[in-house]
Amino acid sequence: MPTPEGHDYLWEATGEPEAEIVRLEQLLARYRQTGPPRALPALERASWWEALAWSRAFRVCAWAGAAVLVLVMAPWVIRRVAYPRNSCDALCLAGTPRINGRSVLNSAELAAGGLVETDSSSQAEIRIGLVGRVTVLPNSRMRLVEMRPGRYRMALERGKISARTLAPPFTFVVDTPGATAYDVGCAFTLETDEHGSGLLRVSSGWVQLELDDRQILIPAGAVSLLRPGGNLGTPYFEDAPVAFRAALASLDFGPQDDAARGAALAELLAAARPRDVFSLQEMLRTATGEERRRLVDRGTALVPAPPGVTRAGLLRGNEAMMDAWRRQLGLGEPKRWWLDWRDILP
Amino acid sequence: MEPGKTRTELARLVAAARDGDHDAFHELYRSYARMVHGIVLGRAPHHATDDLVQEVFLQAYRQLPRLREPEAIGGWLAAIARNLSRDHFRRTRETAELTDTHAAPGNPVAAAEAAAVLGVIRALPDAYRETLILRLVEGMNGPEIAERTGLSPGSVRVNLHRGMKLLRERLERRDPHADA
Known part of the structure; x- marks a missing residue:
């Protein structure tokens, strides 16, 4: 502690000593290095490679x-x-699935042309490197059609699969008798019968359904019905009101006379919520005339179009305006598939 | 910079040692051995300090071509000493304290107390531990500690006073009836 005169024994180590510090100095002096330090042995320089490494x-x-x-x-x-090149692993998850015609208890290799079949009590999982996993659920028949880095194509002949993938869009493809599903980085379930009736349910990311020249992008939370004879249902959110879903099914697959369609459309528009404008926008891809006007008017009433987008433009089907209006729904970007990496986690 | 040696002298000594002049390096060894001894003692048992001090200087000689600023020799040696003694402590963690208590020379009661006080100082934060050992064990004054270790005088002064305050508190907590 410095004295009032500014003398600080702890700092200076001279002058008037502080008893406590002196006691500690005396006590600890036994550890002090006394006398000259021990002589150093022969001094050696670092070798050239040590010097280089430093x-x-x-x-x-x-x-x-x-x-x-x-x-x-x-x-x-x-x-x-x-990205596996020639083959991937097919694992038994339950029961005894048949892989390439043989009952499998553990796992088997699956190459292009290979077939996975499950009965009512069995399930299998196809693991495609880091691209993703496909669970073949009971009573299904799934064929691996194509396998090469950047392209994994399967054909679901009947039954149901659940897929979790993390890959650039269109790397993973599933054909069904009714349509083709292109993965856009997502998690989804797909079911179908031999005739092409089925359902696609997207739980994360986006899936593109394709049939001939028709393409539908389906976001997380939405489903799309598949019907034989080349019919793709308009996608809708699963939490849509019952009346909305019933009217949509009628419009997609019911009687097509003007009176029936007009009544169904009225019910659909009355039941629609802002979120369901997604379905209305999808219907605008094919709707014409009065139906088109009603869809645009109700849709823009529920989700207003942004500045620069006109009613006339939407009625004309101006793609830039349609895209701007679609973005108002806030469904995200299908291209940002890598953000859905959690989907591949079990 | 070492007291008694001008900046130029020190630079000349370091340059000569870097060029392989053993006498110059031995002079540096004699000048800085006490400071290195204090730093090593803060982390390694007493019986190992002489060996470690030697090891610090042998390693310093091997690495001397890497030292760019001759004036930084003190801080540079201190850094080597810290690293080597830390490595030694990791290797011999289990026996370090026991060995020190038994190895303290002199009167057994005073030796035991000295070992205990040293143990308390070693448990202080790094900055306090080093300055207190250099001051109380090696007998260096504040300016000398600053010059040898390359620390600023202000830092050393603060470390000394705060370290001493902490040491007092811990010694009192250890033995409330003791004077120190």
Whole structure:
């Protein structure tokens, strides 16, 4: 502690001593290095390679080289690990699924042309590297049609599958008798019978359903019905009101005379919520005349179009205006598939 | 910079040692051995300090070409001492305290008390521990500690006073009837 005169024994180690510090100095002096330090043995310089390894330039070069190597090798490694080339694993999840015609208790290799069949008590899982996993649910028949890095195509002949994928859009494709489903980075279930009746349910990301020249992008939370004879149902959100769903089914697959359609459309528009404008916008892809006017008017009443988008433009089917109006729904971007990485987690 | 040596002298000594002049390096060894001894003692048992001090200087000689600023020799040696004694402590963690208590020289009662006080100082934060050992064990004054370790005098002064305050509190907590 400094004295009033400014003398500080702890700092200066001279002058008037502080008893407590002196006591500690005396007590601890036994540890002090006394006398000259022990003589050093022969002094040796670092070898040239040690000196090189310590040099800053060498370390910078080494790190830079390692970084370049990683950058060069990473795409190749990712491609080898993430995208299987010739075959993938099919695992038994329950019962004894048949893989390539043989009952399997554990797992089997599945190559292009391979077939996975499940009965009422069995389930199998197809693991495609880091691309994703497909669970073949009971009473299903699924064929691996094509397998190469960047393209994995399957054919669901009947039954139901559940898929979780993380891959660039259109890497993973499932054909059904009714339509083709293109994965856009997502999780979904798809079911069908031999004639093409079925259902696509998207739980995360987006799926594109395609039939001939018709394409429908279906977001998470929505479903689309498939019907034999090349009929794709308008996608709708599963939580839509019952009246809305019934009217939509009638419009998609019911009587097509003007009176029946007019009544169904009235019910549909009356039951629609803002979220259901997604379905109205999908219907506008094919609707004409009075139906088109009613869809636009009700749709813009529920979800107003942004500035610059006109009623006339929407009625004309102006694609830029339609896109701007679709964005008002806030459903996200199908292209940002990598944000859905959680989907591949079990 | 070492007291008694001008900046130029120190630079000349370091440059000469870097060029392989053993006498110059031995002079640096004699000048800085006490500071290195104090730093090592803060982390390693007493019986191992002489070996570690030697090891610090042998390693310093091998690495001397890497030292860019001759004036930074003190801080640079202190850093090597910290690293080596820390490594030693990791290797011999289980026996360090026991060995020190038994190895303290002199009167057994005073030796036991010295070992206990050293143990309390070693348990202080790094900055306080080093300055207190250099002051109380090695007998260096504040300016000398600052010059040898490369720390600023202000930092050393603060570390000394705060460290001493903390040491008092911990010693009192350990033995409420003791004077120190």
